Amino acid sequence: MNSVSIAMRGIRERRVSSAITIAAVALACSLLMLVWAFKKEAEQSFAGASGGFDAVLGPRGSKLQIVLNALYHLDESPGLMRWADYEQATKFPAVEAAYPLAVGDNYRGYRLVGSIPEYLQNHAYAEGQSFELESGGSLFEPRSMQAVVGAFAARRLGLGIGDTFHPYHGLVYDEGAKHEELYTVTGVLKATGTPVDKVIWIPISGIQTMSGHNPKAATDVSAVLIKLKQGANMAGFQLDMMYNKQGDRLTLAWPANRTILQFFDKISWFDKILQAVAALVAIIAGGSILAILYNAMNERKRDIAVLRALGARKRTVFMISLLEAVGMTFAGVILGFVVYVFLGMGIGEIVQRETGVALSPFSGNAAMVWAPLGMLGIGLLSGVLPAIKAYRTDVSRNLS
Amino acid sequence: MSLLSLKNISKRYLSDRGEWTEIVRISSFELNSGEQVLLQGESGSGKSTLLNMIAGIVTADTGEISLDGADMRLLPESARDAHRARSLGYVFQNFNLLDAYSCIENVELGMAFGGKTDVEFARKLLERVGLSERLNYRPDQLSQGQKQRVAIARALANRPKLVLADEPTGNLDPSNAAIALDLIQSLCRENGTALLLVSHNPSLRDKFERTIDLMELNEASVSPTETGGLS
Numbered sequence: 245m246n247s248v249s250i251a252m253r254g255i256r257e258r259r260v261s262s263a264i265t266i267a268a269v270a271l272a273c274s275l276l277m278l279v280w281a282f283k284k285e286a287e288q289s290f291a292g293a294s295g296g297f298d299a300v301l302g303p304r305g306s307k308l309q310i311v312l313n314a315l316y317h318l319d320e321s322p323g324l325m326r327w328a329d330y331e332q333a334t335k336f337p338a339v340e341a342a343y344p345l346a347v348g349d350n351y352r353g354y355r356l357v358g359s360i361p362e363y364l365q366n367h368a369y370a371e372g373q374s375f376e377l378e379s380g381g382s383l384f385e386p387r388s389m390q391a392v393v394g395a396f397a398a399r400r401l402g403l404g405i406g407d408t409f410h411p412y413h414g415l416v417y418d419e420g421a422k423h424e425e426l427y428t429v430t431g432v433l434k435a436t437g438t439p440v441d442k443v444i445w446i447p448i449s450g451i452q453t454m455s456g457h458n459p460k461a462a463t464d465v466s467a468v469l470i471k472l473k474q475g476a477n478m479a480g481f482q483l484d485m486m487y488n489k490q491g492d493r494l495t496l497a498w499p500a501n502r503t504i505l506q507f508f509d510k511i512s513w514f515d516k517i518l519q520a521v522a523a524l525v526a527i528i529a530g531g532s533i534l535a536i537l538y539n540a541m542n543e544r545k546r547d548i549a550v551l552r553a554l555g556a557r558k559r560t561v562f563m564i565s566l567l568e569a570v571g572m573t574f575a576g577v578i579l580g581f582v583v584y585v586f587l588g589m590g591i592g593e594i595v596q597r598e599t600g601v602a603l604s605p606f607s608g609n610a611a612m613v614w615a616p617l618g619m620l621g622i623g624l625l626s627g628v629l630p631a632i633k634a635y636r637t638d639v640s641r642n643l644s
Numbered sequence: 645m646s647l648l649s650l651k652n653i654s655k656r657y658l659s660d661r662g663e664w665t666e667i668v669r670i671s672s673f674e675l676n677s678g679e680q681v682l683l684q685g686e687s688g689s690g691k692s693t694l695l696n697m698i699a700g701i702v703t704a705d706t707g708e709i710s711l712d713g714a715d716m717r718l719l720p721e722s723a724r725d726a727h728r729a730r731s732l733g734y735v736f737q738n739f740n741l742l743d744a745y746s747c748i749e750n751v752e753l754g755m756a757f758g759g760k761t762d763v764e765f766a767r768k769l770l771e772r773v774g775l776s777e778r779l780n781y782r783p784d785q786l787s788q789g790q791k792q793r794v795a796i797a798r799a800l801a802n803r804p805k806l807v808l809a810d811e812p813t814g815n816l817d818p819s820n821a822a823i824a825l826d827l828i829q830s831l832c833r834e835n836g837t838a839l840l841l842v843s844h845n846p847s848l849r850d851k852f853e854r855t856i857d858l859m860e861l862n863e864a865s866v867s868p869t870e871t872g873g874l875s
Contacts, residue, residue, distance in 0.1 A: 551757075555725055555758055557722045
């Protein structure tokens with residue numbers, strides 16, 4: 245029997261109010277970590293999921309829309325551009341590689357993206373990381389009706405090598421919009437944690453010449469993904485000047501990942517609201533600890549007086565009360581981690597389903613240290629007032 | 645050998661009417677190690693105040709309270725608490741058991757602040773007071789008599805030099821009162837512990853080696869109605 249066990253007993257005795265307080269602390273802690281740590285992870289993952297490209301060239305329009313469409317396979321293409329524009333882009337000396345993309349069809353909601361096989365064959369989507377096929381697979385042949393399925397899409401759709409499917413027109417799944425063409429899966433990509441995972445890749449000619457598509461657009465492309473040569477930053481400025489300032493037909497989103505970071509900046513007001521909510525919940529949790537312990541002190545004056553009569557020092561009953569506050573907060577923080585992991589995994593699953601970007605709630609971030617420590621600090625502060633009340637309890641008056 | 649010695653102690657309180665009222669004034673009192681003394685006094689004669697002063701819960705305004713070699717009046721509060729935890733056991737009229745704890749845990753609390761808790765000793769004490777079958781019962785599952793027996797075991801848990809008992813039989817029926825008194829006295833004797841028991845019950849006089857009339861010992865000219873609720 246010591247101060248810690250006495251404090252733990254106090255928490256257990258007020259099961260309902262302690263549980264509510266612990267839940268409030270857990271909610272506050274998990275929210276704080278989600279708002280700061282998970283959001284940072286989302287920003288970094290999205291910026292890092294630019295697929296190893298420096299720029300995206302698209303029809304005249306919003307840079308964000310071009311990047312979302314071509315790199316993250318979200319949103320619609322702002323329009324079409326000529327095949328010649330793609331060929332011109334490949335000819336710039338500073339361009340190491342350029343790959344055309346065409347979009348406009350889906351299979352059960354998963355987007356079909358047309359490109360050239362060299363994209364999946366030669367390109368490194370991250371430093372030293374190239375696309376790999378699951379064993380037994382092969383890339384699609386140009387102008388064939390073959391498809392390579394991203395890892396996430398394959399898992400969700402249950403597609404494997406040798407399976408066949410009919411594409412559906414548009415980017416949104418509509419059962420009545422089935423194309424006649426029958427595609428055969430020749431390969432499944434290994435997971436990359438990038439938007440590539442949620443896409444079905446087919447030859448670009450497949451999209452361009454799909455039945456029902458406008459024959460006039462049979463050579464057009466939706467966007468061109470560009471990788472510049474190492475150290476060719478100036479070339480980026482030059483291309484930016486040429487396409488965005490001097491030209492009026494095409495838009496170059498460069499640097500590609502900055503566009504997505506600017507997007508996060510634009511929605512930072514939403515972060516601030518979430519941060520305010522998290523801070524409010526933290527304050528409410530602290531207030532809850534204070535209220536519960538302070539009220540409990542009124543009911544426990546006799547118990548404290550008895551402990552003092554048995555020889556407990558003033559600082560001992562002060563510590564017991566403080567330990568109750570810290571104990572509840574600590575339990576809340578532990579539960580908060582569990583809630584954070586479950587919520588993080590749930591959100592990560594949704595984000596991956598929608599964007600293909602893999603988020604991990606376990607990635608290290610300072611918020612995962614300061615949020616729990618901050619909550620423990622709030623718990624400690626909340627416990628001070630009730631502890632002072634315990635410290636000041638008049639023994640002789642309260643010994644019945 | 646004197647275990648407890650009171651010399652010229654006094655205590656006064658500010659009454660509800662804003663006047664200072666002297667509750668306790670004792671010129672001299674001594675209690676030897678292992679001795680059992682009954683302090684007999686009516687309600688409001690300053691019994692609880694005197695016991696609280698001896699225990700160091702309340703400080704005397706003047707005089708010297710020497711308990712096991714330490715002056716409880718001059719010791720700082722934390723030292724008084726520590727001295728109480730090591731040297732004193734306390735039995736209350738209303739038992740003052742903690743409802744959240746089982747019998748054995750209540751007894752363990754009696755030794756928790758004076759050093760290490762000895763669960764085995766707590767168990768033996770409860771067996772000695774006839775509650776070996778109720779170790780894990782909570783106070784609300786016990787009769788009044790059983791509660792006081794747990795309180796007696798708790799008072800002996802820290803192997804004290806002195807047990808202070810404040811009307812320990814006041815809330816018990818005659819049968820349980822006799823059992824409780826017998827247990828306090830025999831347990832104190834077995835452990836070489838002195839006992840200072842205060843009670844208004846005159847029938848207890850023949851149970852003690854020495855009985856002192858508190859109205860004679862306490863020179864404060866206070867009647868039970870003048871203490872403003874203090875006893």
